[in-house]
Amino acid sequence: MKTIMVNPKTLRRKWVLVDAADKPMGRVASEVARILMGKHKAIYTPNADTGDFVVVINAEKVALSGKKIEQKKYFHHTGHIGGERWTDLQDLLEKKPTAPLEKAIWGMLPHSILGHKMIKKLKVYAGDTHPHAAQNPEPIEIKV
Secondary structure (H helix, E strand, C coil): CCCCCCCCCCCCCCEEEEECCCCEHHHHHHHHHHHHHCCCCCCCCCCCCCCCEEEEECHHHCECCCCHHHHCEEEEECCCCCCEEEEEHHHHHHHCCCHHHHHHHHHCCCCCHHHHHHHCCEEECCCCCCCCHHHCCEEECCCC
16 A cells, blocks of 8 residues: 655646535535645645635625624734724625635634645635636535
8 A cells, every 4th residue: 555645746626616605604614624625635635735726606695693793703903002903794794795704714724834825726706606617616515
């Protein structure tokens, strides 16, 4: 039995299409993060980027449970003294409807150079159209 060493030249990346409409944000984010990391492949290696490209459509229609729309807040610090900034989920959805899902997916990826390479393979769109039809993304269903 041989140990497979992942080589970027021989690695085949697929394109995957995920429809996030009426699906829980956490379920969508965890499945997309798993595909971006490559954990669904037999050749998964923790120190290499073996994941596929992911196109997420209908990100603005993602389902949120409970009172998250009114109560959830996102924290950001400017780096200066007293530079705390809090943003409500409702305000973030109005300004950039794809941001909450992108933040949820980023939170599930490694926060390292490798994680930055993985997040670049993520394409999130608010509506149901996307410019990646030439790549023939394979639609997958997220189980609720």
